[in-house]
Amino acid sequence: MRRLTAEVARVARPLTFAIDIMARLDLITAKARYSLDCNLYAPEINTEGRLWLRQARHPLLEHLFRPKASGEYEPPGALPEGSPLPLAPRNVVPIDVRLGFTFNLLIITGPNTGGKTVCLKTTGLLCLMAHAGMHIPAGEGSNVPLLHHIFADIGDEQSLEQSLSTFSSHISRIAYILQNADAQSLVLLDELGAGTDPTEGAALGRAILDGLDQLGCRAMVTTHLGDLKTYAFHNERAENGAVEFDVETLRPTYRLHIGQFGMSNALRIARRLKLPRELLSRAHKYLRRRQRRAPELLRLQQLREEAEKAHAEALKAQHEAERQREELAEKTAELAREAQEAAALREARTRLKPKDRVQVPRFGKEGQVVRVDHKRGVAVVSVGLGQWEVPLDEVFPVNP
Structure with missing residues (x-):
């Protein structure tokens, strides 16, 4: 054992280098296999602060809902004994997220379990994947900005007993974020203003949004507070977003609509x-007293939604035009390169002389030029044991 250890010690340094290279290659291979298996695309990295995730999917949800291939390993305990058969395969609902184009702050509202938090986590995870040099589960043409920091305050607000400590911890984390974030940061805040009195929470939430706006960072915020839904109406650098809810089936659809704010569906449900x-009538009466400006806000929302749809269509058209321009530029460059190579090959054939080495594809091996007749466009080439007259178009000079 001592002798073996001494032998290994003599090659310790090159062995360490080899192990490091193997680890790097293993990482690169893992990234490539993951990209191919999950149909990922390389995002376009920019320094202008533009974030555009097209048809983005949460990578963990995609893994959970992915059908198991035949013979694929299933971890022990994945399906406990006596449990029902697995449910039918489900698909991840993709979302489109934009920041840094016409607005930097996105305020998402909607019902519980509607997918608001998943929107935050999807955005954060995909940005981290892009910065780690990985392809992302999003559509081709997605843009990710170069970020200094990604801050997230995402927690569960379900426990009433922990409301005070939950609120305190949220405020502590938000204070840290406001102190350390800059214009090249992404901030993700879940349930802004929750855990305290709704009126005070809304006021505090507006102040926090003002602080994020002053920093110039990109931010996504979810909330249930109605007063924060109107924040975007008074700030041109903010926009509303809503997760969709199907009142007929009483189920969320998990789709994100930018330009809308989540309307309360409580009375319809x-x-x-x-x-x-009689209770519904009384509830409507109380609601009308508190929402005297509701028609005006709905009209304003409709106008912003139409503007957002028009902007989204313009962005898609711009992206398609850029893609076609890039394809045309690539084809033009390829044609120019092929023409240049053909011209170089013709020039090389005009300089052929006896004893030059050439490749003749029909024979699958190299040969040697015996003589060249440029008038007839042929060359006599010695290949193997014989000499063959070959058209010049089939002769490829071998670089020395």
Whole structure:
């Protein structure tokens, strides 16, 4: 053992280098296999702060919902004994996320379990994957900005007993974010203003959004507070987003709509669940007292939604035009390169002389020029044991 250890010690340094290279190659191979298996694309990295994730999917959800291939390893305990058969395969609902074009702040509202938090996590994870040199589960043409920091405050607000400590921890993390974020940061805040009095929470949330706006960072915020839904109406650098909810099926669709704010579906859901009519009428009466500006806000939302749709279509058209321009430039460059190579090959054939080495594809081996007749466009080439008259177009000079 001592002798073996001494032998290994003599080659310790090159052995360490070899192990390091093997680890790097293994990492690169793993990234490539993951990209091919999950149909990932390389994002375009920019320094202008533009974030555009097209048809983005959460990588972990995609893994969970992915059908198991035949013979694929299933970890022990994945399906406990006695449990029902697996459900039918499900698909991840892709989302489109934009920041840094016409707005830097995106305020997402909608019902619980509607996918708001998943939107934040998807955006953060895909940006981290891009900065780690990985392809991302998003459509071709997605843009990711070069970021200094990615800050996230994402937690669960379900425990009433922990409301005070939860609120305190949220504020502590947000304070740290505001102190350290800059214009090249991505900030993700879940349930802004929750865990305290709604009025104070909304006021505090507006102040925090003002602080993020002053920093010039890119930020995505989710909230249930109605007062924060109107923040984007008074700030041109902010925009609303809403996760869709199907009132007929009482299920979320997990689609993100930029330009809308999530409307409360409580009364419509209550009607479908057969709540007494007199209680619904009384609820509508109370709601009208508190929403006297509702028609005006709805009209304003409609105008912003139409503008956002027009902007999204313009971005898609611009991306398609850029893609076609790049394809045309590549084809033009390829044709120019082929023409240049053909001209160089013709020039090389005009300089052929006896004893030059050439390649003749029909024979699959190199030969030697015996003589050249440029008038007839042929050359006599010695290949193997014989000499053959070959058209010059089939002769390829071998570089010395």
